[in-house]
Structures are given as C-alpha cells and as structure tokens.
Amino acid sequence: MPRKQIKYCGYCGTAIANRKIQGRSRLFCPACNEIWYQNPIPAATALVLNDQQQILLGKRKTDPQKGHWCLPGGFIEQGETMAEAALRELKEETGLVGSVISLVDCFYQESRFYGSLIIFGYRVSIQGGTLRADDDLEEVRFFDLDNFPPLAFESHRKLVAEFKKIVEDDRVKK
Numbered sequence: 001m002p003r004k005q006i007k008y009c010g011y012c013g014t015a016i017a018n019r020k021i022q023g024r025s026r027l028f029c030p031a032c033n034e035i036w037y038q039n040p041i042p043a044a045t046a047l048v049l050n051d052q053q054q055i056l057l058g059k060r061k062t063d064p065q066k067g068h069w070c071l072p073g074g075f076i077e078q079g080e081t082m083a084e085a086a087l088r089e090l091k092e093e094t095g096l097v098g099s100v101i102s103l104v105d106c107f108y109q110e111s112r113f114y115g116s117l118i119i120f121g122y123r124v125s126i127q128g129g130t131l132r133a134d135d136d137l138e139e140v141r142f143f144d145l146d147n148f149p150p151l152a153f154e155s156h157r158k159l160v161a162e163f164k165k166i167v168e169d170d171r172v173k174k
Helices: 082-094 154-173
Strands: 017-021 024-029 034-036 041-048 054-060 073-075 096-111 115-129 137-144
Touching (some): 041 082, 041 096, 073 082, 082 096, 082 115, 115 154
C-alpha cells in the first residue's frame, strides 16, 4: 500500500489543490495559502562487520520485500538523530548493541510502499548483545562481503557498495 497523499488542509479542512510553486507542482491550500511540502521519510541502517570481516544482514518477515535480505535499519523517530536510529534499529532487529564509527553515505529512494525515502547508512562496531532475529526480521546472519544474497532495496545495495570501498581502503592502509 503506497503512502497516502493528503486531500484536505490540516489547518482549515479545505480541499488541497496542485499548484506550480517554486518551479514544482506542489500541494497547496487555496483558502489559507499553505504549501504542503511532500518531504522524504528519513531512515537509518547499520553496516556491521564481524571479526571475520563478514557483513550482517537480516531477512525481512514483513512487507515491503518480505523474505528478502536487507541491512538492519528503519525509520527515524522523533527526538533521535540518524545515528541513534541506526543503533536502536540494530538492537531491536538483531539483539546487538553497537557504536557508530562513521557515516558511510546516504541515498534517496522511491518506494511504492512508503513514497520518497532518504536512507542514511552508518558503519557500526559491535559492542555487545546476543545475535537474534527480532522485530521486522525473521533471520539474521553474517555473510562474506563478496558473497551475500541479493538485497531487497536499491539504497542498501548502494550503501553496501560504498561500505565495501571503505573496508577495502582500510585493508590497504594496514
């Protein structure tokens, strides 16, 4: 089910119209002159390696992409930073407690399920916890960086590609 589009102004209840504003078609309330910006939903993921330099992935137990592999992650909640969201989602979905090392990258993605998303990926080191699948995941496993199953989301594929470059740079520096 795609993200619903607003039909009525949240301030005055008037039907929303589309109007060309600032060079784009935007939702607009003609009664109170309010622009209803449609911004991407922020999400955060954790890119985690174990001691064998394998990447942590989870198999989704819900849609979107039920049964497909992904990075542990999810939506950012009120009052938390992107990095805090990545760590919270890591713990909720995998049982692992982590510490952010660095931002890997961020990517924009269109989702038929949620609409526009922006996904932040963080390199995370494991600090504790016990590996177990929970929340949105039915299975969690570590995979070789050069041999893992197809990933459910384009943004996750891009994040892993960037992550692999960082890991390789680290190997060269050692």
